[in-house]
Amino acid sequence: MAANQSLPLADLxxxxxxxxxxxxxxxxxxxxxxxxxxxxxxxGARSIVVATGEWLPPEILSVxxxxxxxxxxxxxxxxxxxxxGITEAFAGVASSGSICVAxxxxxxxxxxxxxxxxxxxxxxxxxxxxxxxxxDGECLGGEGLQRNLVFITGPSAxxxxxxxxxxxxxxxxxxxxxxx
Amino acid sequence: xxxxxxxxxxxxxPREIANKSDQGNLLRAIRMAxxxxxxxxxxxxxxxxxxxxxxxxxxxxxxALKDRARKIKEQAIAHLPDLVRxxxxxxxxxxxHVFVAANAEDACRYILxxxxxxxxxxxxxxxxxxxxxxxxxxxLEAAGIEVAESDLAEFILQIADEQPSHxxxxxxHYSRERITALFKRKFQTDSPLDTGEExxxxxxxxxREKFLRAxxxxxxANLIAADSGTLMLVESEGNIRMSSFLPPVHIAIAGVExxxxxxxxxxxxxxxxxxxxxxxxxxxxxxxxxxPLDDPPFAMPGKPRKTREFHLVLIDNGRLRMREDPVLxxxxxxxxxxxCLNACANFQAVGGHAFGGETYSGGMGGAWEAGxxxxxxxxxxxxxxxxxxxxxxxxxxIDIPWLxxxxxxxxxxxxxxxxxxxxxxxxxxxxxxDTQIPSxxxxxxxxxxxxxxxxxxxxxxxxxxxxxxxxxxxERSLGxxxxxxxxxxxxxxxxxxxxxxxxxxxxxxETKAVLFADVYTNYGxxxxxxxxxxxxxxxxxxxxxxxxxxxxxxxxxxxxITTAKEQAGRAANALEPYLTAGRDIIxxxxxxxxxxxRDYCHLLDDKDQFERLRMRTFEPVEYIVxxxxxxxxxxxxxxxxxxxxxxxxxxxxxxxxQKTIGCAAPTxxxxxxxxxxxxxxxxxxxxxxxSFGYKKDYYDLSMAxxxxxxxxxxxxxxxxxxxxxxASGTSCTEQLHSGLKxxxxxxxxxxxxxxxx
Numbered sequence: 001m002a003a004n005q006s007l008p009l010a011d012l013x014x015x016x017x018x019x020x021x022x023x024x025x026x027x028x029x030x031x032x033x034x035x036x037x038x039x040x041x042x043x044g045a046r047s048i049v050v051a052t053g054e055w056l057p058p059e060i061l062s063v064x065x066x067x068x069x070x071x072x073x074x075x076x077x078x079x080x081x082x083x084x085g086i087t088e089a090f091a092g093v094a095s096s097g098s099i100c101v102a103x104x105x106x107x108x109x110x111x112x113x114x115x116x117x118x119x120x121x122x123x124x125x126x127x128x129x130x131x132x133x134x135x136d137g138e139c140l141g142g143e144g145l146q147r148n149l150v151f152i153t154g155p156s157a158x159x160x161x162x163x164x165x166x167x168x169x170x171x172x173x174x175x176x177x178x179x180x
Numbered sequence: 181x182x183x184x185x186x187x188x189x190x191x192x193x194p195r196e197i198a199n200k201s202d203q204g205n206l207l208r209a210i211r212m213a214x215x216x217x218x219x220x221x222x223x224x225x226x227x228x229x230x231x232x233x234x235x236x237x238x239x240x241x242x243x244a245l246k247d248r249a250r251k252i253k254e255q256a257i258a259h260l261p262d263l264v265r266x267x268x269x270x271x272x273x274x275x276x277h278v279f280v281a282a283n284a285e286d287a288c289r290y291i292l293x294x295x296x297x298x299x300x301x302x303x304x305x306x307x308x309x310x311x312x313x314x315x316x317x318x319x320l321e322a323a324g325i326e327v328a329e330s331d332l333a334e335f336i337l338q339i340a341d342e343q344p345s346h347x348x349x350x351x352x353h354y355s356r357e358r359i360t361a362l363f364k365r366k367f368q369t370d371s372p373l374d375t376g377e378e379x380x381x382x383x384x385x386x387x388r389e390k391f392l393r394a395x396x397x398x399x400x401a402n403l404i405a406a407d408s409g410t411l412m413l414v415e416s417e418g419n420i421r422m423s424s425f426l427p428p429v430h431i432a433i434a435g436v437e438x439x440x441x442x443x444x445x446x447x448x449x450x451x452x453x454x455x456x457x458x459x460x461x462x463x464x465x466x467x468x469x470x471x472p473l474d475d476p477p478f479a480m481p482g483k484p485r486k487t488r489e490f491h492l493v494l495i496d497n498g499r500l501r502m503r504e505d506p507v508l509x510x511x512x513x514x515x516x517x518x519x520c521l522n523a524c525a526n527f528q529a530v531g532g533h534a535f536g537g538e539t540y541s542g543g544m545g546g547a548w549e550a551g552x553x554x555x556x557x558x559x560x561x562x563x564x565x566x567x568x569x570x571x572x573x574x575x576x577x578i579d580i581p582w583l584x585x586x587x588x589x590x591x592x593x594x595x596x597x598x599x600x601x602x603x604x605x606x607x608x609x610x611x612x613x614d615t616q617i618p619s620x621x622x623x624x625x626x627x628x629x630x631x632x633x634x635x636x637x638x639x640x641x642x643x644x645x646x647x648x649x650x651x652x653x654x655e656r657s658l659g660x661x662x663x664x665x666x667x668x669x670x671x672x673x674x675x676x677x678x679x680x681x682x683x684x685x686x687x688x689x690e691t692k693a694v695l696f697a698d699v700y701t702n703y704g705x706x707x708x709x710x711x712x713x714x715x716x717x718x719x720x721x722x723x724x725x726x727x728x729x730x731x732x733x734x735x736x737x738x739x740x741i742t743t744a745k746e747q748a749g750r751a752a753n754a755l756e757p758y759l760t761a762g763r764d765i766i767x768x769x770x771x772x773x774x775x776x777x778r779d780y781c782h783l784l785d786d787k788d789q790f791e792r793l794r795m796r797t798f799e800p801v802e803y804i805v806x807x808x809x810x811x812x813x814x815x816x817x818x819x820x821x822x823x824x825x826x827x828x829x830x831x832x833x834x835x836x837x838q839k840t841i842g843c844a845a846p847t848x849x850x851x852x853x854x855x856x857x858x859x860x861x862x863x864x865x866x867x868x869x870x871s872f873g874y875k876k877d878y879y880d881l882s883m884a885x886x887x888x889x890x891x892x893x894x895x896x897x898x899x900x901x902x903x904x905x906x907a908s909g910t911s912c913t914e915q916l917h918s919g920l921k922x923x924x925x926x927x928x929x930x931x932x933x934x935x936x937x
Contacts, residue, residue: 016461020461076478076479076480077480077481079478080388080392080478080480093462095451095461096451096461096462097461098461098462103469103473103474103475104474104475106475109421109425109473109475110425110475113418113421113422113425114422130451131447131450131451131462131466132447132448132450132451135443135444135446135447136447137444145408145443145444148467148468148469148470148473148474149467149468150421150465150466150467150468151450151462151465151466151467152464152465153460153461153462153463153464153465153466154464155464156416156417156418156464156465157416157417157464158332158380158416158417159224159349160331160332160333160335160336160349160351160354160417161332161356161359161376161379161380161383162354162355162356162357162359162376162379163356163375163376164376165376165377165380167380168332168380168384168416168417168418168419169330169384169387169388169391169417169418169419169421169422170417170418170421170422170464170465171418
């Protein structure tokens with residue numbers, strides 16, 4: 001959890017997130033680098049929804065709104081049919097490669113659930129060792145004990161139709177920008 | 181039985197045979213499952229089971245997490261009425277509604293009321309076994325409300341009109357091919373449906389529209405925190421997130437036992453549940469929600485934008501009565517991870533349509549059916565053979581076999597006893613309470629008595645066992661399947677043989693032990709006892725043989741708990757003087773050893789006596805390994821693999837209860853160290869399980885389970901010819917022998933044969 005452990009935790013996170021079938025990209029925490037990564041990832045997306053952030057510097061997430069095809073104030077019907085959602089992560093979990101999204105800010109719940117592609121921006125210093133750490137009052141300001149949270153581990157999946165299928169009701173692809 | 185015979189041409193539908201208060205339904209369900217479902221269930225449950233092993237091994241503090249989880253649940257159930265009140269206040273304080281339903285009808289009536297208030301036409305549902313328990317769909321549909329099951333497994337079952345066959349993966353019995361056939365039959369569609377992806381896409385498209393149009397979303401809850409009203413919701417598809425987020429009204433249904441004290445206490449369950457259930461580090465989505473949510477609900481064009489509403493429906497339906505029952509109370513600790521289903525060899529073979537009732541299935545299912553419906557519905561708990569492989573798998577340390585043995589006892593007394601029950605009970609000295617039960621149970625539960633006479637009458641008794649007319653009589657009166665070979669009784673018991681073989685070891689040895697003459701070794705397989713004596717004496721142990729008395733396993737396995745307690749008390753008292761004299765106790769039969777090490781915690785009133793026995797009883801090879809370690813000698817100094825009369829290639833199958841008490845690994849390690857080329861089985865249980873494989877009702881199931889073991893032997897012999905068969909348990913020996921028609925030895929016999937001196 002401590003800052004000096006953030007490098008090995010980030011490596012572990014990366015490995016486990018890929019294991020869980022997420023795609024992960026290490027990106028410098030600058031507006032230009034983030035914009036470039038988002039532009040690549042959203043290529044072909046005809047409609048993109050960007051959720052309001054809370055922890056990243058405002059200039060980072062705001063570049064997402066400069067992407068082509070972003071719907072600034074989507075109607076519910078547009079949300080239901082959009083191709084990609086961009087949110088921030090409240091935390092990352094190294095042991096499972098999960099991201100943890102805190103609900104509550106506008107569009108976060110929808111953008112992390114309804115679109116086939118979910119892109120999430122995770123600050124490396126918000127990676128914790130294990131899921132249970134977020135239930136510690138000392139961790140990340142104790143918000144893990146207060147907020148509506150969802151731990152997301154890879155894309156939605158099912159084994160109900162026989163073989164493992166990725167991409168069910170939730171996103172088919174989870175792309176994580178690990179900001180360092 | 182006549183009616184089931186006439187039906188044998190056609191296969192029963194799972195729904196028709198869901199109610200197991202009728203033994204005939206149980207037998208028909210086993211046949212249906214073996215004929216139609218077995219291969220798919222086996223593949224899927226064994227996959228989950230392997231996943232559980234690797235995921236729990238990767239948890240650095242797995243045992244500590246289990247202890248914490250157990251404690252949190254114990255405390256929650258102890259304070260349940262207070263927690264319900266606290267939770268009600270918290271949820272109402274946040275603007276939500278809470279209803280505590282006394283029974284299923286109450287719960288359905290309340291939910292229908294909410295639906296009527298909102299003039300709901302479409303309800304979208306996440307997976308909730310509790311909603312199956314209260315038959316919610318039936319109630320909603322009767323009121324003209326469309327119910328859309330959105331979990332893909334529940335979607336399949338809704339189309340097929342079947343009950344779940346597994347609590348976590350409800351359609352685990354459906355192969356991709358059968359789903360394709362079902363969809364093609366039910367939906368007249370041109371969509372391609374020949375792969376998992378195509379089937380998923382088809383279902384997703386239909387259900388996405390339902391999510392967007394739904395008036396109400398219904399979910400269950402994996403846990404609820406009383407201090408914050410937080411729901412923990414675990415899923416992989418995203419349908420539960422949608423059901424709780426998209427519609428304006430969210431109704432969460434949960435048994436009251438899902439409540440724990442604090443949100444902080446949810447931490448250990450997060451990883452435990454995923455690892456134990458599906459063998460994952462975390463399931464795709466684990467949500468922690470304090471509803472009602474702040475986000476405005478969805479409103480598609482033409483729908484009014486409503487304010488969010490949240491209803492928590494807490495279900496009693498027998499749970500508070502279970503809380504007052506010392507046995508069924510344990511079931512309330514269950515977090516429904518399904519590890520006990522996947523770890524169960526019988527469940528792997530037939531799944532929850534046979535090993536389950538109308539709602540609940542598997543090892544835990546009996547207690548849940550008995551607690552929320554009625555005792556008779558738990559008849560399928562007969563498929564729990566007490567193999568105990570679920571015991572170490574359970575994340576909240578529930579002794580599931582003990583639960584089922586208690587159900588067996590209660591069911592015994594609802595069954596009709598036959599004319600010979602009283603006679604058999606009287607001659608075999610069963611406890612008074614245990615003489616008014618079916619005769620087969622008395623026979624198997626008092627096996628020691630019949631074995632003693634079997635030996636006295638050998639070889640006549642063995643000759644009779646081969647006669648067709650005798651087998652027909654046994655099948656009719658005791659339910660012993662005539663296809664199963666009976667074990668031969670030895671003409672000389674271990675106790676007799678040992679008396680003739682005077683101990684050559686000096687009486688001043690440092691290490692002193694007593695070999696417990698368990699019933700199976702003494703009357704059936706004395707040669708393994710003699711091998712133990714030879715090997716231990718060669719290692720300088722002063723070892724004597726105890727008298728042969730039943731330790732209670734046979735009685736316990738038939739639900740004759742009073743008899744088992746009496747036998748346990750007598751056996752413990754008989755062994756006590758040996759302990760006082762400084763002798764360790766060696767027990768060859770793993771099922772007997774497991775009694776001393778595990779089951780006696782329930783059977784002996786004196787808990788100190790149980791602790792003394794637990795600490796000083798040993799599996800013989802485990803004991804030999806300890807002796808070697810203590811003396812600093814290497815195995816090669818004592819044993820020489822070149823002396824092996826069966827060569828160095830062996831196949832070792834350890835006994836289920838031996839694995840549970842952690843005594844299988846030493847045998848494998850020692851045989852390897854001596855230089856044997858050891859292949860091992862990975863099955864949880866051989867399927868014989870004491871009396872289980874003898875019973876006419878369960879013979880086919882027992883053989884189906886055993887087929888896995890036989891297949892593993894065959895596979896292990898592909899790399900260079902036959903391997904000598906080595907097994908630690910009596911039942912496993914019989915099962916291996918019946919499948920392969922080859923001799924099977926105990927590891928001790930092999931060890932005695934390769935002694936250097």
